[in-house]
Amino acid sequence: MKLTRNCFLVLIFCCVASQANSENNSLIQNVPGRAPQSLNGKWNYIIDPYETGYYDYRYKPFDEMKNPGNGAFFLDRKPKDKTDLIEYSFDDSPTLWVPGDWNSQDEKLLYYEGTIWYRRLFDYKKTVTDNRVYVHFGAVNYESDIYLNGKKLGKHIGGFTPFNYEITDLLKESGNSLVVKVDNKRKKESVPTLNTDWWNYGGITRDVSLVEVTKTFIQDYKIQLKKGFDNEITGFVQLNEGKAQQVVSINIPELKITIIARTDSTGKAIFSGKLKKIDLWSPENPKLYTVEVLCGENFVTDKIGFRTIETRGTDILLNGKSIFLRGICIHEENALRGGRAYSAQDAQMLLNSAKELNCNYVRLAHYPHSEYMVRLADEMGILVWEEDPVYWTIQWENPATLANAMQQLTDVISRDKNRACVIFWSMANETPVSDARNEFLKKLAVHARLLDDTRLISAALENHTNPNNPNEKIVEDPFADYVDIVNFNQYIGWYDGTPEKCDKVNWIIKYNKPVMISEFGGSALQGKHGDAQTRFTEEYQEDLYARTLNMLSKIPQFRGVTPWILYDFRSPKRVLPKIQDGWNRKGVIGQNGTKKKAFFVLKKFYDQMEVKYK
Ligand code: GCB
Numbered sequence: 004m005k006l007t008r009n010c011f012l013v014l015i016f017c018c019v020a021s022q023a024n025s026e027n028n029s030l031i032q033n034v035p036g037r038a039p040q041s042l043n044g045k046w047n048y049i050i051d052p053y054e055t056g057y058y059d060y061r062y063k064p065f066d067e068m069k070n071p072g073n074g075a076f077f078l079d080r081k082p083k084d085k086t087d088l089i090e091y092s093f094d095d096s097p098t099l100w101v102p103g104d105w106n107s108q109d110e111k112l113l114y115y116e117g118t119i120w121y122r123r124l125f126d127y128k129k130t131v132t133d134n135r136v137y138v139h140f141g142a143v144n145y146e147s148d149i150y151l152n153g154k155k156l157g158k159h160i161g162g163f164t165p166f167n168y169e170i171t172d173l174l175k176e177s178g179n180s181l182v183v184k185v186d187n188k189r190k191k192e193s194v195p196t197l198n199t200d201w202w203n204y205g206g207i208t209r210d211v212s213l214v215e216v217t218k219t220f221i222q223d224y225k226i227q228l229k230k231g232f233d234n235e236i237t238g239f240v241q242l243n244e245g246k247a248q249q250v251v252s253i254n255i256p257e258l259k260i261t262i263i264a265r266t267d268s269t270g271k272a273i274f275s276g277k278l279k280k281i282d283l284w285s286p287e288n289p290k291l292y293t294v295e296v297l298c299g300e301n302f303v304t305d306k307i308g309f310r311t312i313e314t315r316g317t318d319i320l321l322n323g324k325s326i327f328l329r330g331i332c333i334h335e336e337n338a339l340r341g342g343r344a345y346s347a348q349d350a351q352m353l354l355n356s357a358k359e360l361n362c363n364y365v366r367l368a369h370y371p372h373s374e375y376m377v378r379l380a381d382e383m384g385i386l387v388w389e390e391d392p393v394y395w396t397i398q399w400e401n402p403a404t405l406a407n408a409m410q411q412l413t414d415v416i417s418r419d420k421n422r423a424c425v426i427f428w429s430m431a432n433e434t435p436v437s438d439a440r441n442e443f444l445k446k447l448a449v450h451a452r453l454l455d456d457t458r459l460i461s462a463a464l465e466n467h468t469n470p471n472n473p474n475e476k477i478v479e480d481p482f483a484d485y486v487d488i489v490n491f492n493q494y495i496g497w498y499d500g501t502p503e504k505c506d507k508v509n510w511i512i513k514y515n516k517p518v519m520i521s522e523f524g525g526s527a528l529q530g531k532h533g534d535a536q537t538r539f540t541e542e543y544q545e546d547l548y549a550r551t552l553n554m555l556s557k558i559p560q561f562r563g564v565t566p567w568i569l570y571d572f573r574s575p576k577r578v579l580p581k582i583q584d585g586w587n588r589k590g591v592i593g594q595n596g597t598k599k600k601a602f603f604v605l606k607k608f609y610d611q612m613e614v615k616y617k
Pocket residue numbers: 200369432433492522567587589
């Protein structure tokens with residue numbers, strides 16, 4: 004009996020899933036470049052901690068029923084007459100701003116983790132009858148079920164990557180109801196898992212837009228320098244349909260180049276072409292070329308930079324020249340507002356601060372940040388590390404967890420594969436070594452290389468102390484054999500002794516690869532002063548920075564560093580009253596935007612490194 008019931012449920016689930024997948028819902032490349040219509044703005048919302056609008060009283064999901072009835076919120080019903088019983092109303096519910104997290108918009112939602120339903124009404128008239136229309140979400144944290152005019156478009160898992168659904172057949176010219184059930188409950192099997200050191204901001208945290216495209220259109224493309232060459236571009240153009248023999252052209256007008264290719268039966272055209280003289284992209288010269296991709300009447304324009312990145316022995320070579328990465332870690336948060344960063348202005352604020360430090364590089368921790376960040380980094384000449392949210396302890400042996408991590412990695416690579424600024428794909432942060440974890444990370448690394456062989460693979464690893472010598476620190480991790488750059492986090496002077504310990508420590512790192520320190524730091528409450536021995540003072544943090552940088556400079560393979568972190572950030576783990584009050588204080592800039600003393604130590608070091616590597 005039990006078996007029959009389970010089989011039945013599986014069947015129903017398959018129906019819903021295959022319905023959603025019957026359209027082509029692969030990611031659309033370069034949404035900002037396709038004149039999208041924004042659905043940002045005020046959305047009505049209903050807080051639903053018991054998921055009353057999703058499950059009936061027998062805990063069966065309404066969206067798996069033939070006739071869900073009046074309880075299903077996604078139907079966005081109104082009473083037909085005065086006898087009709089409907090116990091919710093989007094029309095009379097308050098509004099939240101989209102994009103944005105819910106926690107910082109309403110005090111009673113600050114700590115909320117659970118389900119909130121969003122609804123937005125809109126009209127849309129296609130410019131050409133035959134065209135297709137997609138709805139695109141920059142990111143929704145963490146799980147979302149999406150419905151248009153009462154029909155389910157699909158379910159998306161993962162809080163930091165984009166997704167889109169074709170809505171052509173469901174779209175009306177007026178009165179469309181787009182309903183999104185967002186659930187940010189942390190779960191053991193999720194990526195990230197239950198335990199993190201950042202705020203679990205919930206909501207539709209990035210832009211929502213409608214994208215109108217021709218019936219056959221350029222869904223995706225990759226245009227990059229061929230691995231190992233600085234005078235040849237290669238890549239692909241993918242149509243949304245499996246149409247063969249379609250002529251595709253890639254034009255770079257400034258270089259007077261046109262490359263023609265033809266699609267195969269899957270609608271994919273692979274191309275390559277020589278370039279005569281090209282101005283390579285670099286932090287000193289963030290040159291972006293206008294690139295046009297055409298197929299019949301459909302075309303997309305993008306701005307793309309070309310550069311090479313590789314390692315040779317212990318050097319990182321950008322366009323063939325050894326570089327030192329003067330970096331800083333960044334969370335996707337606007338500290339001044341105390342909420343998720345989501346706009347072009349937020350990205351500008353964060354990257355301007357990194358520039359003020361004289362950075363040529365940022366680590367976007369601990370999950371993919373918005374497309375605004377990487378597009379702006381491309382323009383500003385800031386190299387970028389992007390990271391899969393495989394953080395601390397996830398379920399290494401759970402195939403669904405691996406599939407989830409793999410999908411998030413796939414989507415960020417898919418979205419940002421044309422950005423010159425992105426040089427690293429990071430698989431994970433501070434994960435404990437075990438056979439299962441090593442296998443998990445190896446699979447991610449193999450997958451990332453398969454999707455993109457032009458960038459470097461890394462992960463923020465850990466270090467350990469020689470049991471016979473407390474001043475000997477060792478970096479040794481089986482996954483280090485699979486990365487291009489050995490990156491590790493270390494907190495000598497904060498979690499491990501006091502800053503003077505830095506003066507005594509000797510590092511043993513037996514890898515003939517570039518070594519970077521992906522985190523170091525300590526907390527200081529901005530404006531709190533004292534001597535350098537007093538925890539949480541700016542002086543302590545300043546001293547820790549000076550001694551750490553001195554210590555790290557002695558590592559022969561040292562080629563870059565991203566201290567933890569640019570701005571203070573919210574974390575429910577940080578409960579010390581009057582000092583932390585829900586904030587991790589390791590920023591070199593405080594919650595109010597004021598630079599701490601450590602900021603200037605770091606800047607001075609970066610000024611010196613810039614000269615050294617000129
Ligand atoms: C780490 C983590 C980072 C934390 C930081 C800290 O190692 O990677 O997410 O916020 O330490 O402040 O303890």
